[in-house]
Amino acid sequence: MLTLYLSGNEAIAYGLVQAGVRFITGYPGTPSSEIIPAAQNLVKKKNIKAFIDWAINEKVAFEISYSVSLTGLKTAVTMKQVGLNVAMDPFMNSAYIGTDGAMVVVSVDDPGPHSSQTEQDSRFFAMAGKIPVLDPSTVQEAYEFAKRAVELSKKYSIPVMLRSSTRISHGRGDVKVEEDFISEPINVTFKTIKDWDKKLPRYAATPRQRLMLHGLLNEKIAEIERLNELKTFFSGDILIISSGAVFSYLYELIEEYGLEDKVTLAKVDMPYPMKKYDFSNYKRVITVEETMPVIELQLCTEGRRNGIVPKHGELTPDVCEEILERIGLIKKGKTISVPPLKRPSLCPGCGHRIALYALKKVFGKKAVYSGDIGCYTLALNFGVTDTVLCMGASVSFGLGIKKAFEIAGKDQDVVAIIGDSTFFHTGIPPLIDAVHYRVPFLTVILDNKTVAMTGNQKTLSDHVSSFGEPVTPIIIENVVKGIGVRFVQTVDPYDFASSIKTLKEAKRFLKENKDPAVVVFRHLCVNTKEGLDANPIYNVKILKEVCKGCKVCITEFECPAIFFSEEEGKVDVDKTLCISCGCCVNVCPAKAIVLV
Amino acid sequence: MKLVILGKGGQGVIFFSRMIAQAAIKRGLSVRSTEIKGMAKKGGTVEIQMKIGEGMSGLVKRGSADMVILLSNDIFDYAKTFGKNIFSFNEKEIQTAFASVPMRYVNTFLLGIFVKKTSLFECDDFMDLFDEENKKSFLKGCNYVQS
Numbered sequence: 110m111l112t113l114y115l116s117g118n119e120a121i122a123y124g125l126v127q128a129g130v131r132f133i134t135g136y137p138g139t140p141s142s143e144i145i146p147a148a149q150n151l152v153k154k155k156n157i158k159a160f161i162d163w164a165i166n167e168k169v170a171f172e173i174s175y176s177v178s179l180t181g182l183k184t185a186v187t188m189k190q191v192g193l194n195v196a197m198d199p200f201m202n203s204a205y206i207g208t209d210g211a212m213v214v215v216s217v218d219d220p221g222p223h224s225s226q227t228e229q230d231s232r233f234f235a236m237a238g239k240i241p242v243l244d245p246s247t248v249q250e251a252y253e254f255a256k257r258a259v260e261l262s263k264k265y266s267i268p269v270m271l272r273s274s275t276r277i278s279h280g281r282g283d284v285k286v287e288e289d290f291i292s293e294p295i296n297v298t299f300k301t302i303k304d305w306d307k308k309l310p311r312y313a314a315t316p317r318q319r320l321m322l323h324g325l326l327n328e329k330i331a332e333i334e335r336l337n338e339l340k341t342f343f344s345g346d347i348l349i350i351s352s353g354a355v356f357s358y359l360y361e362l363i364e365e366y367g368l369e370d371k372v373t374l375a376k377v378d379m380p381y382p383m384k385k386y387d388f389s390n391y392k393r394v395i396t397v398e399e400t401m402p403v404i405e406l407q408l409c410t411e412g413r414r415n416g417i418v419p420k421h422g423e424l425t426p427d428v429c430e431e432i433l434e435r436i437g438l439i440k441k442g443k444t445i446s447v448p449p450l451k452r453p454s455l456c457p458g459c460g461h462r463i464a465l466y467a468l469k470k471v472f473g474k475k476a477v478y479s480g481d482i483g484c485y486t487l488a489l490n491f492g493v494t495d496t497v498l499c500m501g502a503s504v505s506f507g508l509g510i511k512k513a514f515e516i517a518g519k520d521q522d523v524v525a526i527i528g529d530s531t532f533f534h535t536g537i538p539p540l541i542d543a544v545h546y547r548v549p550f551l552t553v554i555l556d557n558k559t560v561a562m563t564g565n566q567k568t569l570s571d572h573v574s575s576f577g578e579p580v581t582p583i584i585i586e587n588v589v590k591g592i593g594v595r596f597v598q599t600v601d602p603y604d605f606a607s608s609i610k611t612l613k614e615a616k617r618f619l620k621e622n623k624d625p626a627v628v629v630f631r632h633l634c635v636n637t638k639e640g641l642d643a644n645p646i647y648n649v650k651i652l653k654e655v656c657k658g659c660k661v662c663i664t665e666f667e668c669p670a671i672f673f674s675e676e677e678g679k680v681d682v683d684k685t686l687c688i689s690c691g692c693c694v695n696v697c698p699a700k701a702i703v704l705v
Numbered sequence: 706m707k708l709v710i711l712g713k714g715g716q717g718v719i720f721f722s723r724m725i726a727q728a729a730i731k732r733g734l735s736v737r738s739t740e741i742k743g744m745a746k747k748g749g750t751v752e753i754q755m756k757i758g759e760g761m762s763g764l765v766k767r768g769s770a771d772m773v774i775l776l777s778n779d780i781f782d783y784a785k786t787f788g789k790n791i792f793s794f795n796e797k798e799i800q801t802a803f804a805s806v807p808m809r810y811v812n813t814f815l816l817g818i819f820v821k822k823t824s825l826f827e828c829d830d831f832m833d834l835f836d837e838e839n840k841k842s843f844l845k846g847c848n849y850v851q852s
Contacts, residue, residue: 114726114736223741247761248737280763281723281738283730357762426766445767448782453749685808686715 122147124255138189248282458690460632464602479506501535596626647691712776717812810842817846
């Protein structure tokens with residue numbers, strides 16, 4: 110055994126690869142993004158032959174991995190909880206058809222939410238899809254359950270979900286891992302085996318056969334349910350049932366408050382499928398779980414439905430204390446109020462900032478800006494984003510909102526703002542609709558050639574795969590022109606004059622033609638080494654005698670490297686944050702920011 | 706021991722915390738931690754909660770931290786919500802760090818100061834955890850306290 114200090118995501122990667130998984134796809138999403146890079150590093154280090162890389166979106170990632178599992182390989186797919194929504198169609202179907210090798214669906218939830226749109230519970234979706242789900246409580250269990258998920262999937266020929274959460278995936282701990290990586294022979298049998306005809310009704314099932322497959326699925330679930338046991342700790346007559354990270358907080362609190370003879374704590378490793386248990390020995394039975402009543406509904410206990418457990422928000426140790434107080438077990442001390450932290454903003458020198466500032470200059474504050482999921486959502490801070498829903502929705506919103514104004518007979522400028530990776534993910538289909546229905550709004554594609562928000566994963570514009578093999582870069586302009594967009598211009602947003610000129614041309618095109626337009630702003634992410642190394646250096650200074658203290662550079666541009674000095678009544682540059690991009694010289698109305 | 710380490714994105718707060726964790730593991734102690742990195746990188750708050758030698762989770766309740774290590778002094782009020790015992794770096798220490806080592810090694814310089822000023826670890830606990838540049842910076846930090 111080795112002891113390693115691993116994150117939950119690294120532990121999951123370790124467990125999957127060690128259990129024989131040789132094919133992993135996924136789409137980046139906080140807090141799930143580090144699983145694929147960790148698995149890549151591991152197979153490189155151990156010299157294991159495998160395909161582990163990103164897919165265009167979660168639906169495609171799921172389908173690719175699932176098809177490989179049908180050929181006999183052990184596979185996995187990784188995503189965040191809202192990514193599971195995108196993959197829902199193949200996810201629901203895969204339970205009926207089952208697997209041949211093995212398939213683990215890693216879906217990472219984000220109670221809080223810390224960096225997500227929803228607090229949805231992937232375990233609930235597993236229950237809806239009749240897919241068994243394992244829910245680790247510690248980083249050690251993340252490793253162990255990853256292996257267990259592969260074994261369970263292999264044994265019952267069914268996809269198995271490994272549900273993690275922010276606290277597990279971005280948690281760290283000393284993890285005991287096996288040293289050996291067994292190498293099993295990889296044998297692809299698809300369509301080469303003798304009784305292929307008998308298999309076909311499963312792989313290409315008609316509705317009648319689907320009914321039979323559903324029956325078969327129910328048999329598998331009943332068998333798995335029969336073997337699903339609770340682990341119990343302590344010995345009180347109040348039973349608290351839990352799973353996931355919350356279990357560990359409750360365990361700690363029971364010890365801290367000395368409740369060992371008042372509470373029995375039951376741990377559920379697999380929150381679905383659960384069998385019925387005899388709880389008649391207990392005075393009360395309460396489930397405390399994140400974030401929806403999955404165990405509670407199956408076992409019909411107290412919990413969220415009778416108001417003991419909050420219906421929204423993360424169940425932190427502090428919230429778990431409140432829950433124990435509500436049950437009547439403890440008297441909690443007074444709640445500590447937490448001051449708000451400074452809101453996040455785009456990095457100093459980010460190409461998105463100056464691009465969106467130019468956009469605001471040309472289209473004005475009255476234009477409708479439909480935003481999307483990515484760093485540029487932060488343009489909300491300086492008034493260049495009015496809507497944020499889900500991946501790709503900026504373009505659908507641009508289409509819909511422009512149409513609504515048209516129907517009402519009103520003129521309105523509408524701009525959709527989307528990043529390169531999000532455009533590929535789900536931004537292309539609504540743009541096809543926009544071309545087809547001839548809807549005149551602007552789509553701005555911010556191309557920084559990386560998935561920046563989730564930690565700079567590779568995109569489809571790369572020339573090499575994560576393993577250094579040559580891949581074909583996908584050119585955004587070709588895709589957009591191929592769809593039939595007639596106005597397509599590309600500009601480096603650091604060239605402010607060209608940005609303004611291009612946007613004015615786009616605006617004119619929209620007025621004169623009843624058709625959508627696209628402007629691609631291309632500038633490498635300065636948060637990558639390549640981007641920072643390639644970035645031009647323009648040192649700036651503030652002419653104090655010229656600065657009027659109007660704060661336009663702060664409120665309308667929001668560069669973290671510019672701050673307002675209350676003593677002087679003027680702005681100054683924080684040299685520890687400034688990367689000398691020189692963009693801010695375009696912003697000051699008094700021309701007080703100048704190049705050195 | 707319950708620790709909270711707070712700072713800003715770009716300061717190397719996570720590296721700082723991982724070195725402490727590794728040093729504790731070397732001493733045979735259990736380490737559990739949780740990292741909240743926020744949405745923005747530069748300028749955003751980075752928060753690491755850590756339990757050394759105790760507990761099952763890495764989370765630290767408000768008001769219960771044995772020590773809060775603060776790498777960015779403008780979030781002092783937020784730091785106080787975790788516990789009274791706050792370890793922060795004074796202006797002179799920060800200036801010396803920036804003057805003594807390249808910006809990306811400032812965190813290990815400050816780690817050296819932290820290790821010397823508190824009695825939780827020995828400098829030797831960290832020696833084989835670093836590459837050469839970080840080791841140099843760390844030792845400069847340690848020596849700064851001695852001088």
